[in-house]
Amino acid sequence: MSVWIAIGITALGCYLVKLLGLSVPAGALERPVFKRLTALLPVALLAALTAQQTFADQTVLVLDARAAGLAAAALALVLRAPFLVVVAAAVLVTAGIRAVG
Amino acid sequence: MRDALGVGIAVGLSGFAFGVTASGAGISLAQTCALSLFVFTGASQFALVGALAAGSGPLTAAVGAFFLGTRNTLYGLRLSGLLGLRLGTRVAAAHWVIDETSAVALAQRGRQAVRLGFTVTGATLFVLWNLTTFLGALGAEALGDTAAWGLDAAPPAAFLALLAPMLRTGAERTTAGLAAVLGLALLPVLPAGVPVLVAALAAPAVLVVHSGKARRAADVLMLQKQKQKQKQKQKQKQKQKQKLVQEQEQADEQGQEQAQRRTESGSEEESR
Numbered sequence: 001m002s003v004w005i006a007i008g009i010t011a012l013g014c015y016l017v018k019l020l021g022l023s024v025p026a027g028a029l030e031r032p033v034f035k036r037l038t039a040l041l042p043v044a045l046l047a048a049l050t051a052q053q054t055f056a057d058q059t060v061l062v063l064d065a066r067a068a069g070l071a072a073a074a075l076a077l078v079l080r081a082p083f084l085v086v087v088a089a090a091v092l093v094t095a096g097i098r099a100v101g
Numbered sequence: 102m103r104d105a106l107g108v109g110i111a112v113g114l115s116g117f118a119f120g121v122t123a124s125g126a127g128i129s130l131a132q133t134c135a136l137s138l139f140v141f142t143g144a145s146q147f148a149l150v151g152a153l154a155a156g157s158g159p160l161t162a163a164v165g166a167f168f169l170g171t172r173n174t175l176y177g178l179r180l181s182g183l184l185g186l187r188l189g190t191r192v193a194a195a196h197w198v199i200d201e202t203s204a205v206a207l208a209q210r211g212r213q214a215v216r217l218g219f220t221v222t223g224a225t226l227f228v229l230w231n232l233t234t235f236l237g238a239l240g241a242e243a244l245g246d247t248a249a250w251g252l253d254a255a256p257p258a259a260f261l262a263l264l265a266p267m268l269r270t271g272a273e274r275t276t277a278g279l280a281a282v283l284g285l286a287l288l289p290v291l292p293a294g295v296p297v298l299v300a301a302l303a304a305p306a307v308l309v310v311h312s313g314k315a316r317r318a319a320d321v322l323m324l325q326k327q328k329q330k331q332k333q334k335q336k337q338k339q340k341q342k343q344k345l346v347q348e349q350e351q352a353d354e355q356g357q358e359q360a361q362r363r364t365e366s367g368s369e370e371e372s373r
Contacts, residue, residue: 003132006159006166010149011139013163014170018142019195021177022186033308038175039267040276040304042144045169046264047277048284048300053151053257059289069254070261077265082111087118090258095251 065101069094105205105221112143112201113229115259119146120237122255125247126154130238137234141227142199144263145170148297151256157294165297176203183207183215197223272311279303 054070055061069090076089116137123133128150136146145166152162177198183206186194197219206219244250268274280303287296 002159003128003153004135006149006153006163007132007135007140009160009163010136010145010166010170013167014140014142014145014173015196017167017171018173018177018198019192021174021198022181022184022191022195024178024181033312035175036308037304038172040273040308041301042169042172043264043267043273043276044280044301044304045148045165045297046144046260046267047280048297048303049148049151049165050257050260050264051281051284052155052288052297053260054254055285056155056288058156059293061285061288065251066254066257069251070257073254073258073261077262083115083259083262084111084118086262087115087255087258090254091251093251094254095249098249098251 065094065097066090068097104208105218106225108201108205109222109225110229113226114233115143116230116233117237117240118255118259119143119150119230120234120239121241121247121252122147122237122259123150123234124238124241125252125255126150128153128238130235130242133238134231134235137231140166140170141196141230142170142173143230144260147256147259147263151260152294152297155293157292161292161294161298165294165301168298168301172200173198173203176200179203180206180215180219183212184219185212194219194223197227199226201226272307275311276303276307279307 050070054066055063057064072093073086073090076086081089119137120133123136123146124130128136133150136149140146140149148169149162149166152165153159157165177195180198180203181191184194202219202222205222206215209215209218241247241252244252247253264277268277280300283300283303284296287299290296291299
């Protein structure tokens with residue numbers, strides 16, 4: 001049930017911020033500070049999420065096959081691979097290391 | 102049009118990754134599909150699923166996902182003038198205001214082209230994203246233990262792929278580094294889901310420091326300019342002084358010459 005609540009809140013919130021952008025009169029939110037903050041927020045969130053999902057197991061920090069998988073993803077990104085290839089590289093390398101180890 | 106279809110298909114297929122990830126995180130098939138249908142902004146969906154899998158409460162997980170979605174407001178701001186939609190259409194179109202539709206629409210010229218780009222990208226992406234989400238979740242459920250297949254590496258890789266194109270300036274890289282460190286360091290200390298929200302504070306923090314730096318840099322520049330001006334003024338003054346001195350000297354010399362001439366002429370007169 002709590003998952004449904006989270007989904008409901010997220011769906012509503014994400015829809016409202018989309019509608020807000022389309023509905024607000026031009027220039028109202030055009031302040032440079034607002035622009036730079038909304039551009040930087042996803043950067044901070046995604047970086048924190050990447051780090052946690054790679055190096056954490058619940059609340060404990062760990063170093064396992066996922067780190068190698070992320071390195072493979074990073075390499076794929078440097079080589080300008082498309083999104084799905086990047087994710088696939090991480091999955092394959094992680095699975096490969098687990099199979100060997 | 103071809104761009105719109107290309108982007109729609111390429112990104113639409115990424116729904117597989119989301120479906121698989123959500124399933125691996127213990128989210129049910131119906132819940133996974135509901136997310137793709139009603140949230141329909143990839144980063145927020147991945148974030149919500151990841152947070153729930155890490156054991157964070159529904160509210161903290163939703164707040165993180167919500168913050169990730171705020172960037173769509175910016176797209177809407179830029180699109181609204183170009184699309185020129187009436188209220189009814191706007192309410193419907195808002196659901197499709199995301200990274201990809203905005204990127205395609207903003208690259209078009211003329212209202213018709215912008216509308217077409219937005220609609221084609223949005224429709225292709227919406228259909229494919231939901232279809233592949235469903236298939237991905239279904240496939241992952243059939244796989245069983247997703248960790249054995251390395252599928253728990255999918256979310257961080259997806260986050261990294263979303264993050265990479267955002268890292269262009271120094272401020273963005275600093276923010277990412279600081280947030281990553283904060284997110285890890287606070288993990289053992291704070292309740293699940295909260296460290297990500299605290300790490301998000303790296304954004305305003307870096308913004309304040311950077312604008313401070315920019316202001317200080319501007320101040321330094323101003324001071325340098327002022328100093329240069331003062332120096333120039335001083336030089337000018339010195340030159341003027343030198344000129345004055347030279348003139349005075351010349352005047353003195355002339356005066357002395359005149360005086361000499363006078364005395365000479367005087368002595369001549371005397372001698373007469």
